[in-house]
Amino acid sequence: MADLNRSYVFIDCFLKESNHLIVVAEAVPSSEATLYQNSVVTQNVYEKFEPAVFRALRTDTDAHHHKAVTQEGQVVEQNVTPIKVKGNVIGALIMEKDITRQIKNEEKLYVLSRATETISELFKYPSSEQIFVPDMIEEALFYLDTSFVVQYYNLKGEKIVQDLTxxxxxxxxxxxxIFPDFDYILNDDRVIVIENRAIRNKHFQIKCVKLFTDQQLTGYLMMLKDITDAKEKEKALISKTVAIREVHHRVKNNLQTVASLLRLQMRMDVPEESKHYFQESLNRILCIASVYEVILSESDSDHVNIATLIEKIGNALVYSETAEQEVNISYDIDKQLYLPSHLAISVALIGNEVITNSLQHAFKQSAQGNIVVTLCYEQRAALYTLKVQDNGIGHGHYPSSFGLNIVSTIAENDLDGNFNITQNDTGTLAQLVFQYKGE
Structure with missing residues (x-):
């Protein structure tokens, strides 16, 4: 029966020498949401919460579609039928459905109805002695009857009509x-309609609210807000974004052109002992170009996904530097970390130098090696920590080089952070720590 009616079913009986009822049986539907957390069998039932049950028992009549409150405070709809044996009422069969959502919807409808009634009354009796409230509203406002005829307009509405028509x-x-194109808004089935529309080279947000009294449509409240400035700013922002992307694209192409020239020079007449320096310069240029590649490939903003950037640089370095070695590089970087491009370039250059250092110096005595790159963010202090750990010979420092000067200068001056290299049980750990709280 519970599944057939999609209702909770109970049998209640009077307690001996008491005015209360007790639940003696229950059936729970398998297809409905839980109405009771626990079984209510043996629990008392009180008249103030379920009056329909008591009335049905006393009068020996059915009760349909009555509201009641459960022991757990839920509002339900009850249908009650007395149970009789040999003509005597001994209990009641009760079917309950949860109507909490229905009650909330009815309350919302009532509030909306009262609000629209108040608005309707407001427009019927404007005061000539005081500033009428709608005239204080910055939006153009029109009160229409059910035939779309204007019954009231405020000062802003009068001005907009004059300016546009x-x-x-x-x-x-x-x-x-006045506005022939508004028919699609007024004939919309929704109670509240909000649309953006261009009218004579201007942009407006149009709101239309249906007004009801006693659930009968009595009119419309239409409001127009000039959003031309906002639209123009949005348009300018889009143009600026397109321009920035074009700049990024050209910078990337120019860097790749310089890289191609360096490669060409290396193939021509560069002494073998100098090629190493050319390759380092080439890697730095490609590292900066990678920042712009990531920006162009991922979004329209000027922010860079650091995980994508570091992995791109690390993989490229391992591929180009380890022809005679087998070096594995792995990453532990939060995929949701983004930095603006000017900071991303600094982090990328430092990452390039420390990974290059490991590839060139850590594995001279071994044909195999591992590099682990981690980048974590501590939100409370807004601290970023980049670590590059290798399992090489562990000198614990760079040989004095231009690369070390680059790393130290960028860490201190561009990132306002600190950089250090330490030797540990695994090998060499290079660590960059800097703070960025956002713009």
Whole structure:
């Protein structure tokens, strides 16, 4: 029965020498959401919460569609039928459905109805002695009857009509005579309609609210807000974004052109002992180019996904530097970390130098090696920590080089952070720590 009616079913009986009822049996539907957390069998039932049950038992009549409150405070709809044996009422069969959502919807509808009634009354009796409230509203406002005829307009509405149509806004004319394109909004089935629309080279947000009294449509409240400035700013922002992307694209192409020239020079007449320096310079240029590649491939913003960037640089370095070695590089970087491009370039250059250092110096005595790159963010202090750990010979420092000067200068001056290299049981650990709280 519970599944058939999609209701909770109970049998209640009177307690001996008491005015209360007790639940003696229950059936729970398998397809409905839980109404009771626990079984209610043996629990008392009180008249103030379920009056329909008591009335049905006392009068020996059925009760349909009555509201009640459960022991757990849920509002339910009850249908009650007395149970009789040999003509005597001995209990009640009760079917309950949860109507909490229905009650909330009814309350919302009531509030909306009261609000629209209040608005309707507001427009019927404007005071001539004081500033009428709608005239204080910055939006153009029109009160229409059910035939779309203007019954009221505020000062802003009068001005917008004059500016857009070169007409005077008068009462008792159809709003469609002023704005013919508004018919699709007024005929929309929704109670509240919000649309953006261009009118004579200007942009407006149009709101239309249906007004009801006693659930009967009595009119419309239409509001127009000039959003031209916001649209122009949005347009300018899009143009700026496109321009920035074009700059990024050109910078990337120029860097790749320089890289191609360096490669060409290396193939021509560069002494063998100098090629190493050319390769380092080439890697630095490609490292910066990688920042712009990531920006262009991922979003329209000027922010870079650091995980994508570091992995791109690390993989490229391992591929180009380890022809005679087998070096594995792995990453532990939060995929949701982003930095603006000017900081991303600094982090990328440091990452390039420390990974290059490990590849060139850590594995001279071994044909195999491992490099682990981690980048973590501590939100409370807004601290970023980049670590590059290798399992090489562990000198614990760079040989004095231009690369070390680059790393130290960038860490201190560009990132306002600190950089250090230490030797540990695994090998060499290079660590960069800097703070960035956002712009």
């Amino acid at each position: 070169d007409k005077q806004c008068d009462l008792n004319i159809s709003i469609l005579d």
